[in-house]
Amino acid sequence: MNCTRKRLVLAGGGHAHLSVLRALARQRPDIDAVMITPSTHQTYSGMLPGWMAGHYSMAECQIDLRPLAQAANAEMILDQVTGVNADLQRVTLANGTQLDYDMLSVDVGGETNLSWLETLGKRLLPVKPLGGFVQRWQGIVADAKKQNNFSLIVVGGGAAGVEIALAAQHVIEEQASLATVALIASERGLLPGHAAGVSNRVRYLLKQRGIALHEAQAVGAEDGILLGNGRHLYADTVVAATGSTPPRWLQTSHLALDEHGYISVDSAHRSISHPNVFAAGDVCARTDILMARSGVHAVFAGPVVAHNLIASITGGKFISYRPRKRSLYLMATGPKHAIASWGSFSATGHWVWRWKNQIDRRFMNKHKSGDSRYD
Ligand SMILES: Cc1cc2nc3c(=O)[nH]c(=O)nc-3n(C[C@H](O)[C@H](O)[C@H](O)COP(=O)(O)OP(=O)(O)OC[C@H]3O[C@@H](n4cnc5c(N)ncnc54)[C@H](O)[C@@H]3O)c2cc1C
Structure with missing residues (x-):
């Protein structure tokens, strides 16, 4: 490394950092860039339910970060x-190494919120980190096939919980297993933030597929779930899709955090306390607007963070990420079928799956091929 050059540390290889790597490749700013990532591959969550349902291979759902970094x-x-x-401009790694930086960009996502569920021990399967989920999922399907009356419970009434419950039921039914799947949404109900039309479509589908829906607070017990209404549900496996919490190590980072512990950023996705730190995706919270934590925003904020990081190096002007008022969500429902949710609009059908498949594959091709037509 040239000692006079500045060092940019990219923490995590999440959705936004894919755009940062591509921008660095195009513009070659005068900086030493280092990416810290636990895995050479980034798994794309949008295709995970399709992988669970057997429509994609894992290779199709993963982006190899190495050629992008190269x-x-x-x-x-x-x-x-x-x-x-x-304050010291330093990151610490799990192996104990400390790395000084001039600029830091954080895109490490969130951790699954496991409060209330930890008593479940080995029965608990958090959806994130995705790597851990992917490793264990096939074993769970095999157990469901072998064991009579296997019971799988998915906790989390958001889009991820719905997609996982429907994908699980689909694969279990295909394997002619006698397992049952249940979905627990909290008292906040199914799909908060989505229009009633969308949750009605999902309720209908859950009923049609024999997936019991419970709308109550879930607390982990040794052999299953205790609901806020006093009911006990036995479970062999409980998948937690309970939304994300920020990494705990941020607490001692000296960065300004919001009341939940996410990195507070402005519209340029720059830390409000440390101007040489940027953050995007599920790990940050905007101070100027309320922004849902979703892959859509992590993806769209990526080019903005990329621009602003390079502007910090070259002395250029910053730009803002202005999310659209409504985001499009396409939820896979098990077979090659999906539900679209966009504001008050909703639709369902095999054509929605084909649309989702096209968007997801386009995203993957963009980052796999390095095709500059997408920039
Ligand atoms: C099943 C499922 C389906 C979903 N479908 C959709 C969808 O259709 N549309 C949508 O908008 N959102 C969807 N989401 C939500 C979406 O996954 C997240 O909002 C999105 O992944 C956030 O992107 P990110 O870049 O912040 O983090 P991530 O995509 O989680 O990437 C973070 C990366 O950082 C790495 N990392 C983690 N910790 C560290 C660390 N300490 N040091 C270094 N690296 C680290 C991780 O390995 C990972 O590669 C879905 C979520 C799930 C679980």
């Missing part, structure tokens, strides 16, 4: 960030 001339360190000291 094209960006970024060193890749296979490890996890376990601490940041933003």
Whole structure:
């Protein structure tokens, strides 16, 4: 490394950092870039339910970060960030190494919120980190096939919980297993933030597929779930799709955080306390607007963060990420069928799946092929 050059550390290889790597490859700013990622591959969550349902191979759902990092001339360190000291401009890795930076960009996503469920021990399967979920899922399907009356419960009434419950039921039915699947949404109900038309379509589908829906607070017990209404549900496996919490190590980072512990950023996705730190995706919270934590925003904020990081190096002007008022969500429902949700609009059918498949594959091709037509 040239000692006079500045160092940019990219923590995590999430959705936004895919755009950052591509921008570094195109513009080659005068900086030493280092990406810290626990895995050489980024698994695309939008295609995970399709993988569970058997429509995609895992290779189709993963982006190899190595060619992107190579094209960006970024060193890749296979490890996890376990601490940041933003005052000292230093990150600490799981192997104990400390790395000083001039600029830091954080896109490590969130962790699954497991509060209330930890008592479940080995029965608990958090959906994130995705790597852990992917490793265990096939074993669970095999158990469901072998064991009589296998019971799978998905906790989480958001889009991810719905997609996982429907994909699980589909694969279990295809394997002619006698397993049952249930979905637990909290008292906040099914699909909060989506129009009533969307949740009605999902309720109808759940009923049609024999997936019991419970709308009550779930608490983990040794052998299943206790509901807020006093009912006990036995479970062999409980999948937690309970939304994300920020990494705990942010607490000691000296970065300004919101009341939940996410990195507070402005419209340029720059930390409001440390101007040399940027953050995008599920790990950050905008101070100027309310923005849902979703892959859509992580993806669309990516080019903005890329632009602003390079502007910080070259002295250019910053730009803002202005999310659209409504985001399009396409939820896979098991077979090659999906539900679309966009504001008050909803639709369902095999054509929605084909639409989703086309969008997801386009996203993957963009980052797999390095095709500049997409920039
Ligand atoms: C089943 C499922 C389906 C979903 N479908 C959709 C959808 O259709 N549309 C949508 O908008 N959203 C969807 N979401 C939500 C979406 O996955 C997240 O909002 C999105 O992944 C956030 O992107 P991100 O870049 O913040 O983080 P991530 O995509 O989680 O990427 C973070 C990366 O950082 C790495 N990392 C984590 N910790 C560290 C660390 N300490 N150090 C270094 N690296 C680290 C991780 O390995 C990962 O590669 C879905 C979620 C799930 C679970």
